[in-house]
Amino acid sequence: MMRASKLAAAALLLSGCAQQPSQAPSATAAAAVEPLDIQRDYHSYANTREFRTEHLLLDLGVDFSRRVLEGTVELRLQRLSATAAELVLDTRDVDIAQVEAAAGQGTWTATTFTLDPRDAILGSALRIAMPPAADRVRIRYATRPEASGLQWVTPEQTAGKKHPFLYTQSQAIHARSWIPSQDTPLVRSTYEARIRTPKQLLAVMSAVNRPEQKRDGDYRIRMPQPVPTYLIALAVGDLKFRPIGKRSGIYAERSVVRGAAYEFEDTEKMIDVGERLMGPYRWSRYDMLVLPPSFPYGGMENPRLTFLTPTSIVGDKSGVALIAHELAHSWSGNLVTNATWRDFWLNEGTTTYLTYRIMDEIYGQARGDMERALGQQQLVEAFAQATHDGDKALAFDQRGRDPDEVFSSTPYQRGHLFMTYLETKFGRARFDAFLRGWFDAHAFQSKTTEDFIAYLEAKLLASDPGLVPRAKIDEWIYASAMPADAVYAQSDAFAKVDAQRAAWLAGTLPTARLKTRQWTSHEWRHFLDNMPAELTAARAAELDRQFKLTQAPNNYIATSWFRVAIRTGHAPALPAIERFLLRVGRMLFLNPIYRELVKTPDGLAFAQRVFAQARPRYHPIGQASVERIIKDAQK
Ligand code: BES
Ligand code: ZN
Numbered sequence: 001m002m003r004a005s006k007l008a009a010a011a012l013l014l015s016g017c018a019q020q021p022s023q024a025p026s027a028t029a030a031a032a033v034e035p036l037d038i039q040r041d042y043h044s045y046a047n048t049r050e051f052r053t054e055h056l057l058l059d060l061g062v063d064f065s066r067r068v069l070e071g072t073v074e075l076r077l078q079r080l081s082a083t084a085a086e087l088v089l090d091t092r093d094v095d096i097a098q099v100e101a102a103a104g105q106g107t108w109t110a111t112t113f114t115l116d117p118r119d120a121i122l123g124s125a126l127r128i129a130m131p132p133a134a135d136r137v138r139i140r141y142a143t144r145p146e147a148s149g150l151q152w153v154t155p156e157q158t159a160g161k162k163h164p165f166l167y168t169q170s171q172a173i174h175a176r177s178w179i180p181s182q183d184t185p186l187v188r189s190t191y192e193a194r195i196r197t198p199k200q201l202l203a204v205m206s207a208v209n210r211p212e213q214k215r216d217g218d219y220r221i222r223m224p225q226p227v228p229t230y231l232i233a234l235a236v237g238d239l240k241f242r243p244i245g246k247r248s249g250i251y252a253e254r255s256v257v258r259g260a261a262y263e264f265e266d267t268e269k270m271i272d273v274g275e276r277l278m279g280p281y282r283w284s285r286y287d288m289l290v291l292p293p294s295f296p297y298g299g300m301e302n303p304r305l306t307f308l309t310p311t312s313i314v315g316d317k318s319g320v321a322l323i324a325h326e327l328a329h330s331w332s333g334n335l336v337t338n339a340t341w342r343d344f345w346l347n348e349g350t351t352t353y354l355t356y357r358i359m360d361e362i363y364g365q366a367r368g369d370m371e372r373a374l375g376q377q378q379l380v381e382a383f384a385q386a387t388h389d390g391d392k393a394l395a396f397d398q399r400g401r402d403p404d405e406v407f408s409s410t411p412y413q414r415g416h417l418f419m420t421y422l423e424t425k426f427g428r429a430r431f432d433a434f435l436r437g438w439f440d441a442h443a444f445q446s447k448t449t450e451d452f453i454a455y456l457e458a459k460l461l462a463s464d465p466g467l468v469p470r471a472k473i474d475e476w477i478y479a480s481a482m483p484a485d486a487v488y489a490q491s492d493a494f495a496k497v498d499a500q501r502a503a504w505l506a507g508t509l510p511t512a513r514l515k516t517r518q519w520t521s522h523e524w525r526h527f528l529d530n531m532p533a534e535l536t537a538a539r540a541a542e543l544d545r546q547f548k549l550t551q552a553p554n555n556y557i558a559t560s561w562f563r564v565a566i567r568t569g570h571a572p573a574l575p576a577i578e579r580f581l582l583r584v585g586r587m588l589f590l591n592p593i594y595r596e597l598v599k600t601p602d603g604l605a606f607a608q609r610v611f612a613q614a615r616p617r618y619h620p621i622g623q624a625s626v627e628r629i630i631k632d633a634q635k
Helices: 008-014 029-033 254-263 267-278 321-328 341-363 365-385 410-426 428-441 449-459 470-478 492-506 521-529 537-547 555-568 571-583 587-597 601-617 620-634
Strands: 051-063 068-079 086-091 094-102 113-115 124-129 136-143 150-153 165-168 189-196 202-205 218-227 234-237 240-243 248-252 286-290 305-308 336-338 445-447
Touching: 094 113, 094 124, 189 202, 189 234, 202 218, 240 254, 248 254, 248 267, 254 286, 267 286, 267 321, 267 341, 267 428, 286 321, 305 321, 321 341, 336 341, 341 365, 341 410, 341 449, 365 410, 365 492, 365 521, 410 428, 410 470, 428 449, 449 470, 492 521, 521 555, 537 555, 537 571, 555 571, 555 587, 571 587, 571 601, 587 601, 587 620, 601 620
Parallel strands: 051 189, 248 286, 286 305, 336 445
Antiparallel strands: 051 068, 068 136, 086 124, 094 136, 113 124, 150 165, 165 234, 189 218, 202 234, 240 248
């Protein structure tokens, strides 16, 4: 069980005494004065009160030479208003050639449309004239090479070096850059697709894939479960498939499949634990696709086919909390979905809590607690980096803000701590039953923060009146400062690391006598991430000499080490840092390294030089994120 915190420093930082002035959102300052409508998705133009997509059909050609997807999307809609004469869809940087409409089984007829001016965050609303009774539209369109939700990977950036690779990343609001659609998590639809690719390549989607099918460049794929657009995903590459369990397997380039199959061999066990905790797994299969290293995330929970970074394949399963996390989204997120991006914490906080529970079950509580402790440290960093004080809350007004810019560890870690708080108060048995009930009662629905609070009040708080007052729930969800009675995890393994670090810093334990042989990347991260600010380059060099940290093959250790090396001015690490930044595109690694670099004029110059070269290799989302770090540093 969790024990009360000895992480005094963390608790202090998180209590939120150092408050920054909250800034008014810029893009839609006017909207901010209107009262917030919690049911509404301010990140979509779609008129979902009049039409709702029930089924989506894609027919797309993948043109690697022009970096364009071209073809049609058909939307079969539920008409909620008999009189509505306009359908409004989300798009960003797509070229629309033609729009047709039809009613029921009727024939297609061309209809008129307009594309609004482009909003920097939301893109362009596509307004389609809907004839009376029309409930289907078909749009002929093409994407642009700069589409924010696509990465066109060159052959040199792949493992095989021979074929190009394409993948999508639709969360949060990037589906609109490759599918004109009602791009809001409020709406879910089934989908099917016909994807044409170069003959040697295979297309896979967040849907029913058939690995045995002939490679002929013409693939038909369907998704029988309704999903929001942010979970529609496509990848095209020289992919192989290898089963690892009765309902799980790996898609990857040939040279990557084997390592991935070993690293992720516990997946089937994780699915079993997930089912015991949260109820039946409702997506039939859980396969994983390993992407090229430029993938900007660790993982993305695309239903039936999680997308993964290859940087988590490190040989010792130390990175598999990532799998537990993406798998847990099969319940928290994919089954019960955040209604709008204001409710993102419902997806990620619940998932983070469940991740650690799965890790406890399979690898033991000691491992789970290390993962929790590392998560807490991320929360401390997120609080320190918050540009808006309100962003420290779980649910907050995001009007006028780009979800990618708002993104931080706060919804993950504060959300997890909120769940842990409830678990501690009500006991594990009652809390587990409550969570499982939440998933069962709302399967395949989108829910708001306030829906969750209402369910919590009815099912848990009311069962033991006075145990947790409603005001406490509001504090967790809406206040910036962390509640003082949050229950933090304590890792015994990390306490030992702390003792060794302290002795080494005091000079009583020589570098050669540090007992690191049993350490996994977790202990190394904890050891390095908590080095004091005044550590000298000479002492950093001692560590490097003894443990060859600059050459660390493990990406997590490398990232923590590079931050220490940059901070202390340990110059011998710079060439390795440059190579790393050119190879890897995962933001969890890039952002902390760039943030550390830009703190000094020399580091900023180095960051700018490396970024100029690395930029075309990063995903558009990763490019934007590094750009923000460099721009903020120049202010
Ligand atoms: N759904 C997220 C990734 C995401 C979030 C993409 C918001 C776009 C917008 C995914 O489940 C995730 O949280 N990935 C983490 C995994 C980690 C917390 C184990 C990541 O990529 O680092
Ligand atoms: Zn997640």
